Amino acid sequence: MTAWLLMLPALTLLAVVFLAPLARYAWLSAHATSVLTALEPVANGGANWLRLAQDGRFWQDAGQTLRFAAVSVGLELLLGLALALLLRGPRGGRAAGGGLRTAVLLPWALPATVMALGWRWIYNEPHGPLNSLLIAAGLPPYPFLSTPASTWFAVVVADVWRSTPFVALLLLAGLQAIPPELEEALVLEGADRWQILRRLLLPLLSPWIGLAALFRLAQALGVFDLIQVLTGGGPAGSTESLALYAYLNAMRFLDFGYGATVLLATFLLLLLPGLLWLMWQRRAGSAA
């Protein structure tokens, strides 16, 4: 009883900021609320959900969003780990000074829209810096933002550039939490660097890697501003994310019933990685 009472403030907060909006979305998704109903909600049974099931664009966006999140977060973890190891310096020392660490963190500190505008310029054909390099090397300029494949890759590169520092910083914190004695002991035993990484650092770092992956996946699956500014979802919708589609439905099309349906469906899809992580944590917890 007391336990529940003590949890009451937290639960209330959760209900207000989390459950209430969800309930509202669920209610909206069972209604037509668009310009054709003068924005008045009109119950329409499951019409929105039926439409969603047949909406090729939603499923295409879902696939694109998942692929974007998987590839960019994967790359960020790899590069972030490498960067963290570099910043940490040999044997737990603090090789990198504050200045260097600040410099590494800069891309993360930039607002996403600003950095997306910057990348749009970097990819500009033929005046952007990237094409200037190509031309200087005697190669023909390349329209990076003109084909679905190259545009998709361009978005991933921009996201990796921005988010790797965040992963690196998180993993650096994790590395610094590992007692140096453990590593010294391994060195005395004659372990080489590769063995230290594989047998000691990676296992002890795994909860941090999991945390970084969770944070980044949650963000990447909801990616909006970067894509909105860099590509607008194009070319031909090949970089459109679920968040962008939900935004279009609500704010541009003023179709709030369907917009809420898309948002709710997206939320349910995004729950998946969260649940997977929880399960993985449970298993790791029970194994320990």
Place this chain on the structure above:
Amino acid sequence: MSLGLLLGVALPHSLAAGAVPSPLTVRVLMPASFADATAEPVKRFNVAHRDLQVEVVRGPLDGDTLSDLAVSGLLLGDTPYDLLLIDQTWTARYAAAGWLAPLEPLLGEDALDGMVAGARLATRFDGHLWRFPLQGDTGLLYWRTDLMDRPPRDTAELESISRRLQRHGRVRWGYLWQGRQYEGLSCVVSEALQAFGAHWWEPGRGVVGGRPSLEGPEAVAAVRWLQHLILSGISPPAVVGFAENEALQLFAAGEAAFLRNWPYAYALLQEGGGPVAGHVGVTTLVGAPGQRGAGTLGSWGLALLRSSPHPREAASVLRWLGGEEVQRHLAQRYGYAPTWTSLYEDESLQRDLPLLAVQRRALEGAVVRPVTPLYAQLSDVLQRQVNGLLSGGGSPAAAITTSQGQSELVLRAAAGTTG
């Protein structure tokens, strides 16, 4: 809430102190560019009027962002604005959402009678007048006076001139336009449709205001031409990522013979001091041989919000802001196309503005994008299909068939939701 409380307390207090009743303020939300352009006349208005003040709120520069801002306020039912400067394509949507007040009861049915016919397009929906045009910009064709004696008369000439100049190494590219997946592409496509004798939309009755009409070989020919421009090397492959600025920069660098853009580009190109300065001509967009070309209407206009507590005063400010005095200022200083016939016939303006005659011709024949509350969806469908065709290949016929099919689907889905 707290604001209301504050006002409620502050107002009687100031009256009690014997102060003059504070003047009524009409608030207008505009994109930053228009807010800056109207700043001077608004200042003059406020000096001349003691009891009525105009406060222009500088919104974001980008139209869609401005729409997001306005929509957020309107949805919350608590918007501080009386007037909104809206894009032509928002008119039907905002009206259907119930956010706007009809203007004809306040201004009269003949309020737009002195305007060029093209400027009156997309001002009415469902029998009411909703938008008072402040400016009548249209898409225009920019050409290089140093590379040719006269501009092309049709699409075939545009192609042959481009090819010749490219072959002789005078320019790298022939024709630059906007192919990025955004509203600018819809404008380009609506111009191409017109150039080949096709129509995007057939106006009609009902809540939707018509039906998509992209069937037929003319529409296919229109998008095939856009694809052909890229495949034949007249337009660079990068146009599928171009918005206005990217196209303008490349043309300003002297790398192309032709450019499709809005009137604002003229001053930037002609007086910019770049390689093309002094060599820029402007004409109306060309049609296919035997067809009439036309520019898309890109008009912004003022709308009165239903929630305005003083619609009468707001309407009088609207009438003044959209009137000849302000439009003359906008044309003289910023090159915006006026909507009033009287300004086009004004001799001093004709002397000062080299573009005025072309702007009038373009405005008289302007092509309008579908006037329907579902416009944003239809535009989105067309953008995706055409951008896909231009960037990924495929057949123009398939792109048009799919666009028509998906547009019909949008209408059906919308109809389904109204029960």
